[in-house]
Every structure is written in structure tokens, then in C-alpha cells.
Amino acid sequence: MSRELAKGYEPHDVEKRWYAEWEDKGYFRAAATSDKPAYSIVIPPPNVTGALHMGHALNNTLQDILCRWKRMQGYNVLWMPGTDHAGIATQNVVERQLAAEGKDRHELGREAFIERVWKWKAESGGQIIGQLKRLGASCDWERERFTMDEGLSKAVRTVFVKLYQDGLIYRDNRLINWCPRCHTALSDIEVEHEEKKGHLWHIRYPVAGEPGKYVVVATTRPETMLGDSAVAVHPEDERYQALIGKKVILPLLNREIPVVADEYVDREFGTGVVKITPAHDFNDFEVGLRHNLDRINIFDESGVINAAGHQYEGLDRFAARTRIVAELEEAGLLERINDHGMSVGGCYRCKTVVEPYLSLQWYVKVAPLAERALQAVKDGRTRILPKQWENTYYDWMENIRDWCISRQIWWGHRIPAWFCDHCGEITVAMETPTSCAKCGSDELRQETDVLDTWFSSALWPFSTMGWPDQTAELKTFYPTSCLITGFDILFFWVARMMMMGLHFMDEVPFTDVYIHALVRDAQGQKMSKSKGNVIDPLTIIEQYGTDAFRFTLAAFAAQGRDIKLAEERIAGYRNFCNKVWNAARFTLMNLEGFDPATTKIEGLPLSQGDRWILHRLNETARDTGKALEEYRYNEAAMGLYQFTWSEFCDWYLELSKKDLYGDDPERKQTTRSVLWYTLENLLRLLHPFMPFITEEIWQALPKNRETGNGKRETETIMYAPYPEYCEHLSFPEAAADMEKVMAVVSGIRNIRGEMEVPPGREIAVILSCGSQESLRLMKHNEGSILGLVRISDLAIGQGIEKPEDASIQVAGDVQIYVPLKGLVDVAAEEERLL
RNA sequence: GGGCGAAUAGCUCAGCUGGGAGAGCGCCAGCCUUACAAGCUGGAUGUCACAGGUUCGAUCCCUGUUUCGCCCACCA
Numbered sequence: 001m002s003r004e005l006a007k008g009y010e011p012h013d014v015e016k017r018w019y020a021e022w023e024d025k026g027y028f029r030a031a032a033t034s035d036k037p038a039y040s041i042v043i044p045p046p047n048v049t050g051a052l053h054m055g056h057a058l059n060n061t062l063q064d065i066l067c068r069w070k071r072m073q074g075y076n077v078l079w080m081p082g083t084d085h086a087g088i089a090t091q092n093v094v095e096r097q098l099a100a101e102g103k104d105r106h107e108l109g110r111e112a113f114i115e116r117v118w119k120w121k122a123e124s125g126g127q128i129i130g131q132l133k134r135l136g137a138s139c140d141w142e143r144e145r146f147t148m149d150e151g152l153s154k155a156v157r158t159v160f161v162k163l164y165q166d167g168l169i170y171r172d173n174r175l176i177n178w179c180p181r182c183h184t185a186l187s188d189i190e191v192e193h194e195e196k197k198g199h200l201w202h203i204r205y206p207v208a209g210e211p212g213k214y215v216v217v218a219t220t221r222p223e224t225m226l227g228d229s230a231v232a233v234h235p236e237d238e239r240y241q242a243l244i245g246k247k248v249i250l251p252l253l254n255r256e257i258p259v260v261a262d263e264y265v266d267r268e269f270g271t272g273v274v275k276i277t278p279a280h281d282f283n284d285f286e287v288g289l290r291h292n293l294d295r296i297n298i299f300d301e302s303g304v305i306n307a308a309g310h311q312y313e314g315l316d317r318f319a320a321r322t323r324i325v326a327e328l329e330e331a332g333l334l335e336r337i338n339d340h341g342m343s344v345g346g347c348y349r350c351k352t353v354v355e356p357y358l359s360l361q362w363y364v365k366v367a368p369l370a371e372r373a374l375q376a377v378k379d380g381r382t383r384i385l386p387k388q389w390e391n392t393y394y395d396w397m398e399n400i401r402d403w404c405i406s407r408q409i410w411w412g413h414r415i416p417a418w419f420c421d422h423c424g425e426i427t428v429a430m431e432t433p434t435s436c437a438k439c440g441s442d443e444l445r446q447e448t449d450v451l452d453t454w455f456s457s458a459l460w461p462f463s464t465m466g467w468p469d470q471t472a473e474l475k476t477f478y479p480t481s482c483l484i485t486g487f488d489i490l491f492f493w494v495a496r497m498m499m500m501g502l503h504f505m506d507e508v509p510f511t512d513v514y515i516h517a518l519v520r521d522a523q524g525q526k527m528s529k530s531k532g533n534v535i536d537p538l539t540i541i542e543q544y545g546t547d548a549f550r551f552t553l554a555a556f557a558a559q560g561r562d563i564k565l566a567e568e569r570i571a572g573y574r575n576f577c578n579k580v581w582n583a584a585r586f587t588l589m590n591l592e593g594f595d596p597a598t599t600k601i602e603g604l605p606l607s608q609g610d611r612w613i614l615h616r617l618n619e620t621a622r623d624t625g626k627a628l629e630e631y632r633y634n635e636a637a638m639g640l641y642q643f644t645w646s647e648f649c650d651w652y653l654e655l656s657k658k659d660l661y662g663d664d665p666e667r668k669q670t671t672r673s674v675l676w677y678t679l680e681n682l683l684r685l686l687h688p689f690m691p692f693i694t695e696e697i698w699q700a701l702p703k704n705r706e707t708g709n710g711k712r713e714t715e716t717i718m719y720a721p722y723p724e725y726c727e728h729l730s731f732p733e734a735a736a737d738m739e740k741v742m743a744v745v746s747g748i749r750n751i752r753g754e755m756e757v758p759p760g761r762e763i764a765v766i767l768s769c770g771s772q773e774s775l776r777l778m779k780h781n782e783g784s785i786l787g788l789v790r791i792s793d794l795a796i797g798q799g800i801e802k803p804e805d806a807s808i809q810v811a812g813d814v815q816i817y818v819p820l821k822g823l824v825d826v827a828a829e830e831e832r833l834l
Numbered sequence: 835g836g837g838c839g840a841a842u843a844g845c846u847c848a849g850c851u852g853g854g855a856g857a858g859c860g861c862c863a864g865c866c867u868u869a870c871a872a873g874c875u876g877g878a879u880g881u882c883a884c885a886g887g888u889u890c891g892a893u894c895c896c897u898g899u900u901u902c903g904c905c906c907a908c909c910a
Contacts (some may be wrong), residue, residue: 007869007870008870008872009872070868191840193906200910218910219910220910221910232910252848261874264908264909264910265910266909266910268909269910270909270910271908274909274910275910276910277910281908281910282908283909283910284908284910285908286908340910342910343907388838388839389838391837391838392837392838392906394904395836395837395905395906396906399906399907411901487904487905490905518904552866555848555858556846556847558847558848559850560839561836561839561840561847562840562903563838563847564846565846565849566845566846566847566858566859568845568846568857568858568859568860569846569847569858571872572858572872573861574872575858575870575872575873576872577872578868578870578872578873579870579872579873581869581870581872582873583869583870583871584869584873585869585870586870586871587869590869591868600871627850630850632850634848635848635850636839638848640856641857641858642857649869649870650874653869673884688908691854706836723845816876
């Protein structure tokens with residue numbers, strides 16, 4: 001029995017009701033083993049600390065569309081959900097809370113702090129999961145994982161131990177990027193470079209033993225001079241030949257440092273003399289290696305000058321700069337200051353300016369891993385779409401440097417390495433060793449560092465499926481079918497999953513990678529809290545409904561282009577939802593007592609209009625599927641929009657009234673069948689995009705009783721088969737004719753106005769054929785009703801300027817009938833009017 | 835310094851393998867028409883950034899220019 005639908009679509013109640021139902025019934029569940037073909041996607045795990053933002057909304061809408069579509073196509077779909085422990089980010093959140101209580105983590109101690117983070121996670125972490133549900137995400141929630149849960153921790157330890165044994169993990173004391181606020185090392189890609197205005201200070205370094213003589217060095221960071229252990233010139237620079245091998249006096253500290261010759265120096269830049277600070281500059285570090293220079297670390301872990309800076313000890317690095325510049329000037333050693341643009345690196349978590357910092361860290365030797373990851377894409381075993389991202393991927397993989405994986409924070413996977421204080425042996429093992437394997441001492445202490453968050457997420461495609469155990473899930477769902485993500489984590493995540501997947505599973509982690517755009521505001525600005533231009537997806541959902549929002553995102557998701565989200569567009573698709581809703585109401589009103597089982601489309605006496613809409617439905621199904629195959633979400637969405645509104649609603653529903661309200665029972669029944677069939681299939685096509693409204697209407701549609709006890713093949717539209725192109729419902733000639741009808745009706749509109757149109761609500765346009773002229777337009781349609789227009793279509797008040805305006809040149813053979821009031825002879829009308 | 839992308843109606847954007855310039859919103863005019871005023875009907879609006887080239891034909895392909903945006907890079 002059909003249910004009464006409310007006059008306008010009210011999303012909130014519908015969304016809540018159906019999501020609960022789907023979840024209760026276990027419709028999102030994937031089977032570990034199944035006869036059906038497998039389709040799998042792993043979610044890019046959002047940070048536990050996260051709240052749903054536009055990026056998530058887009059990313060997960062696109063994934064959900066694919067999952068729902070594949071499920072309807074009969075696949076055994078696994079959408080693996082979960083969250084990331086987000087080391088630094090999460091630690092920062094909890095540290096801020098502590099700060100608000102006037103405490104810091106060191107007061108608590110490591111264990112208590114970690115406990116506190118877990119407590120926080122239990123209480124308020126994972127709100128994003130609830131928000132994903134609001135979005136309609138059809139993840140298999142029963143499988144939800146966390147990058148620090150027991151299974152994933154085991155996977156992380158296994159990988160670490162194996163890589164260590166393979167010689168792919170090592171420790172080294174070198175310069176890394178250090179965040180003086182987070183107090184941890186960062187990998188190269190965790191540093192965000194920004195062009196900033198700075199200065200180039202030209203400083204005089206007196207030559208030792210030659211009073212009055214000095215060389216001028218140019219630097220953007222005068223405070224680092226405290227750590228200078230040389231100045232360098234180019235070996236072939238004629239100006240400075242005499243200087244090479246001599247010593248200069250480091251101003252302020254009055255330390256003698258050598259002048260070295262190194263090809264690294266650019267003669268053209270500045271004065272051609274460079275101060276060398278091996279402990280605080282990546283280039284200088286290399287120069288220092290070549291010339292065996294001291295590495296003088298002048299900062300503590302907060303970027304405050306340490307004892308090596310003598311009289312400046314205790315000064316923050318920027319305060320030190322100010323003071324050093326002032327003192328140099330006082331001493332007459334500051335020659336000049338130039339404005340100078342430069343790029344400054346900031347911590348990707350807290351934006352603090354990072355410091356090149358000398359320290360002992362753990363690294364992954366990535367070159368061998370990268371080679372395979374590179375090859376897999378070149379071979380096409382993994383496709384990256386849009387294709388232009390392949391180059392970016394290649395470029396990065398080809399120039400990749402070793403990955404610093406240790407972090408000096410507490411929240412994360414603690415590195416499974418133990419140091420023996422007696423013999424210095426390092427034991428790397430799955431479980432805590434009881435004694436040193438080398439000297440037998442039981443005084444072992446575990447490494448305090450934890451792993452980079454991205455280390456555990458690199459394992460996500462297989463760790464979530466139970467690896468290192470050989471599970472049925474791995475067998476069924478690995479490699480995954482597709483990964484959908486933003487380009488911002490191509491290096492952080494995608495590239496590393498490729499490396500780890502190939503190394504540990506010997507197979508790529510996914511066959512397709514679809515890179516989507518960034519969501520910006522309507523002006524094209526990146527959304528950020530500081531700019532105050534953030535649009536909250538949940539506010540949008542409240543206001544317009546999830547389906548409208550999802551449809552908007554899909555319609556905007558053109559490949560390779562950022563999305564500038566304009567709120568008016570969302571309103572437009574909210575209207576579209578309402579249009580679908582009302583088309584359904586109209587259909588339902590006319591389907592009283594209709595049983596789809598009794599009237600199969602095949603074999604019905606279809607009118608031209610029937611054939612046309614069935615043909616267009618058929619084409620739309622074909623086009624939508626094809627667009628989705630190619631990740632052309634916007635084309636799929638736009639095609640459905642056009643079909644629904646401009647064809648089904650604007651034309652077919654109007655045409656159908658003639659038959660539905662007419663007195664030909666056969667026509668009426670056929671029309672009801674076509675209406676039902678078209679709407680039912682349209683709902684299925686729309687379902688991946690608009691899951692809620694389509695389920696609500698689908699449930700209200702008359703059920704096919706053929707399957708027994710009034711039930712459908714499936715209880716939910718989620719598992720109703722996705723429409724495919726059917727050869728026998730292809731009526732190209734009907735489509736061609738209908739286009740002509742539309743053209744003719746438009747033509748008739750041109751002669752309205754000066755026609756006397758009797759009162760009444762509708763008229764039918766009937767075309768009969770006779771002459772050659774009309775045959776050209778209407779040859780298959782003798783005597784049939786081709787179009788129905790409302791009386792208001794024939795608006796009064798607009799005349800014809802010239803005969804060509806009446807594009808009904810065949811008017812002599814065309815008659816307009818007004819069913820309620822009799823017949824208007826167009827030929828006569830035209831005669832009269834023109 | 836390399837690399838990538840974009841420039842189409844007032845606004846936000848489609849336009850995939852050269853031949854019709856399009857959508858939504860906004861604007862103007864008219865409609866409370868029993869599916870829908872979150873709607874219906876009609877209307878106005880464009881040197882498709884600029885300059886060359888290829889072609890019977892270019893928004894689309896090629897070259898160059900300009901303007902924006904992004905990514906990567908160790909020139910102090």
C-alpha cells in the first residue's frame with residue numbers, strides 16, 4: 001500500500017529513521033567470504049580529535065556513492081572505517097586541556113599522561129564517527145579500527161621489527177626539522193614552507209692577526225652565528241684566494257674560526273662569503289662534513305640559546321637575534337641590512353617556525369621501497385586519477401629522502417627498541433626483552449620516542465584487515481579496489497601505503513587512487529578558522545538536509561578543480577530534492593491499487609511519450625554508470641538532475657495527465673506502469689547520491705507482489721539492483737520524434753497571445769500529418785497525442801513580430817485541440833493572426 | 835628555480851575524442867495552475883583572458899603573452 005507523503009520533503013526525521021534502520025539490519029556489513037565479487041575501500045582515517053569539515057564531507061560522500069553503487073551492483077562491499085591516533089595533534093589537544101588546568105604533561109608523567117589521552121579519547125574522541133553517520137556513510141561500523149588498538153599495534157611492531165631486520169630502519173645523528181613548541185622531530189614533509197619577508201644582514205668578521213681587515217658575510221639568521229665554526233668562500237673566487245686557510249674572529253664571541261673553500265658557495269650571492277653553522281643549517285651541515293668542522297648546537301629543545309651561546313644563554317632565538325644585531329651595530333660590525341625574501345618552514349601542526357636541529361633519530365631507508373612503489377604506478381597496477389597527479393607522485397618518489405620516523409612525544413606507538421646500558425646493544429623486538437642478548441644484562445630501557453603517526457597509517461589497508469594474521473578479510477578484500485583522498489596527503493599517506501603495501505603484502509594496496517579537490521569558500525579561499533570562512537557541514541545538513549548536501553558535493557566534484565562552495569547551489573539542490581519528492585507524490589497519487597507485478601513494461605501498448613521516457617531513462621542509466629566508472633561524479637549528478645527535472649517532471653508527468661485523467665482504461669494503465677517503472681528506476685539511480693529521500697520514497701511505492709507476501713526482492717533500496725542499459729527499452733526513434741514535438745510545442749508558443757484561448761486548465765497539442773512539410777516533422781505520429789501544455793504556456797500578451805516567429809511553418813497541417821473546450825484550427829488561427 | 839592547474843553570462847561553475855555556447859543562482863515580465871511558490875511559463879545577458887598558428891571550421895589542438903592559484907626545491 002502506498003503511504004501518504006508530506007507536502008514538502010522534511011529531511012531530518014527521514015534521515016534519522018533510515019540510518020538507524022540500515023544500521024540495525026546490518027545492511028552495511030561486509031562478508032569476510034562471499035560468492036559475490038568483492039569491492040573494498042578503506043576510509044582515510046580521520047583524526048580522533050577531528051570534527052567533520054568540508055574536506056571530510058566531500059571525501060566520504062564520494063566514497064559512499066561508490067560503495068552504495070557497487071553494493072547495488074551486487075558486490076560484496078567493504079567500506080572499512082576507523083580513526084587515526086594523530087600523535088602530535090592529539091597530544092596537543094590534551095596538553096591544552098592540561099594547560100587550562102594549570103598543569104603540564106611533565107607533572108603528570110608519561111604513563112598518567114597517556115592514560116589521560118585514552119580517557120579523553122573514550123569520552124570525546126570519535127565524535128567524527130557520529131558525524132559521518134549523519135552524512136549517510138555506509139561503513140561497516142562493526143569493523144571500526146583505531147591506529148592504536150591492539151591489532152594495529154601488533155602490526156606496527158611487526159613492521160618495525162621486520163624493517164629493522166631487513167636493514168631498512170637505522171638510527172643516525174644528523175640535522176632534522178625540530179619544532180621548538182611541540183618538542184619533537186618532524187619529517188621533511190611535515191614542514192610547511194612559506195615565503196616571508198626577511199633581511200639579509202651583512203656582518204664584518206675581522207681577519208685574525210690582521211687588524212683593520214675583515215670579511216663581510218651575509219646572513220638571514222644572525223643569531224646562528226653563535227654556532228659558526230667556519231666561513232666559506234668559493235675555491236675559485238679570485239677575491240678571496242688570499243683568505244683561504246686563514247682564520248677570522250667570530251664577532252661578539254671572539255672565537256677564531258677557519259676560512260674554508262667549498263663549491264657550495266655561490267659567488268654571485270651576497271658577498272660571496274658564507275658563515276658556516278653546521279648544527280643549524282642543512283647546507284652548512286654538509287659543508288661541515290666535508291671540512292670536518294665542529295657542530296656547535298646553540299639551542300635547547302625550545303629554541304632558547306644554551307651555554308654554547310655564552311652571554312646570550314637563556315635568550316629565545318628571536319630575542320637573541322634582536323640583541324645580537326644591536327650589539328653588532330654598536331660594535332660597528334654591521335655593514336648593511338638588505339630586505340630579503342625567503343622561505344620559512346613552519347610546523348604543520350602548530351605553525352611554529354621549525355629549527356634545523358642536531359639529534360639522534362630513527363630513519364626508514366626508503367629508496368628500495370620507493371623503487372617498487374614507483375614501478376607499480378608506472379606499470380599501471382595502481383592507477384592515479386586524475387592522471388596529472390601521477391607526475392607529482394613520480395617526482396616525489398624519484399627524489400625521496402629517508403624518512404625520519406621518531407617523534408619525541410608520548411602519544412603514539414612507542415618504538416620497540418631497548419638499549420642496554422652495559423654494552424650499548426640495541427634490541428629491537430616484538431615483546432619486551434628480559435635481558436640483553438649480547439651481554440646478558442637485565443638493565444634494559446626502552447626507547448622513549450614514539451613513531452610518526454603516518455607510520456601506522458601507512459599500514460592501514462592491510463593492518464585493518466587483521467594482518468599480520470592471514471585472515472579471510474585480507475584474502476577477500478586486499479588489494480582494495482579504490483582509495484579516495486585529497487592531494488594534501490598524497491605524500492604523507494598514499495605514497496607510504498604504496499611502499500608498505502608492496503613490501504609487506506607483495507601487492508599494491510589499491511588498484512585505483514582517486515584524488516579529489518580541495519573545498520574552498522565561495523571566494524576561492526582556503527577555509528580556515530583564522531579567516532572565519534569555515535562552513536560547517538553539520539550546519540549545512542541541518543539547514544538543507546544531507547541528501548541535498550551530498551548531491552551538491554557530487555555535482556561540484558569535477559576532476560582536477562578545486563571546489564568553491566557557494567551556498568546558493570546547496571539551496572538549488574535542496575529544491576531538487578523537493579522536486580523528486582513531489583514527482584513521487586504525484587506518482588503515488590495516481591498509483592492507487594497499482595500492482596507492478598500485473599503489468600510488465602515489456603509488451604505494453606506504449607505511446608510515443610512512454611517510449612521516449614523509457615528510452616531516456618535507459619540512456620540516463622547507461623550514462624550515470626559510465627560516469628561513475630570514470631569517477632566523473634559531476635557528470636553523473638548533472639545527468640540525473642537534467643533527466644529528473646527537465647524530462648521526467650517537465651514533460652513526462654505533464655504528458656501523463658492526459659492519460660491518467662482521460663477515459664481510455666488501457667492508456668491509463670499503461671501510463672501508470674510506465675510512471676511506476678520510471679520513478680522506481682530513477683530512485684535507484686539517485687540512491688547512491690541521495691540515500692535517504694530515495695529510500696523513503698522507495699518504501700512508499702507500491703511493492704511488486706510477484707515475489708510473494710507483498711514484498712520486494714529486497715527490503716531496502718540499498719540492495720535493489722542498480723539499473724543497467726536494456727536493449728529492449730531502447731527507442732531512439734521515439735526520442736527523435738519527441739525532440740520534434742518539443743520543438744513544435746515551442747513553436748506553437750510563439751503564436752500564443754493573440755490567440756483566443758478558452759478558459760480551462762490544459763490543452764493538448766495534436767498534430768496530424770498530411771503534406772510533405774509536416775511529414776518531415778511528424779512522420780511517425782499521425783493522429784497521436786504528442787504533447788500537452790498548460791494553458792499558461794499560451795500566455796497572453798506577446799504577439800508575433802514577423803512570420804518567422806511562428807516556427808510552426810507546418811501549421812496548415814497541424815491542429816490544436818483544446819480538450820475541454822473544443823478545437824482550435826491552427827491554420828485558421830494563423831491565417832487570422834498573420 | 836622547477837612542475838601543475840585555472841581564466842566561459844552579474845555570481846559559482848559544466849562543456850570528456852575540434853562543427854549547437856550551456857546549467858544553477860541572480861535579474862526582468864506574467865502566473866496561488868489540486869505533485870511541487872523549495873513551483874510554473876516566457877525573457878535579457880557572453881570578442882569562451884590576449885596575440886599568433888594549424889584547419890573547410892577552434893572555447894576545445896599548437897606557440898607565445900598576461901593574470902591568478904597550488905605543489906616541489908638546501909642559495910646563505
